[in-house]
Amino acid sequence: MDSASALASTFTRLVLGGIALAHGLSNTFGLFGGPGHAKLAQDMAARIDVAPDVLAWVVSIGQLVAGAMLVLGVLARPAALAMLLLVVASAVASVRYEAFFVRDNGLEYPLALAALCLAVAAQGPGALRLQLGSKGER
Numbered sequence: 001m002d003s004a005s006a007l008a009s010t011f012t013r014l015v016l017g018g019i020a021l022a023h024g025l026s027n028t029f030g031l032f033g034g035p036g037h038a039k040l041a042q043d044m045a046a047r048i049d050v051a052p053d054v055l056a057w058v059v060s061i062g063q064l065v066a067g068a069m070l071v072l073g074v075l076a077r078p079a080a081l082a083m084l085l086l087v088v089a090s091a092v093a094s095v096r097y098e099a100f101f102v103r104d105n106g107l108e109y110p111l112a113l114a115a116l117c118l119a120v121a122a123q124g125p126g127a128l129r130l131q132l133g134s135k136g137e138r
Helices: 003-029 036-047 052-072 076-094 108-123
Strands: none
Touching: 003 036, 003 052, 003 076, 003 108, 036 052, 036 076, 052 076, 076 108
């Protein structure tokens, strides 16, 4: 991978990790004006019949862990795939899409996140990452 591609991969990973981490903090602790765990579970209960409290924990902790892994560049590909699973599950569970653009309750934002997840999963962590062990992820 040339240096420009490595930097682009790093930037993509950091953006996705920052978004995931911010959502995890918002959904878990209510930071950044987010719902926090109780409200997230309540919102999920309105749409999903199966264990909304447990699912709220899975989503928020999944976002926190995957976000931190992506920001650090540790196991970035599996973290990106985990985020992709969360994005797709959220998009399917919401089923409120009436248009393309976010302002019209569209699918624009989940599609953009899914594209970031796929890019990181395909390209890897890029440069500027924390390496564990002697070989690190490629």
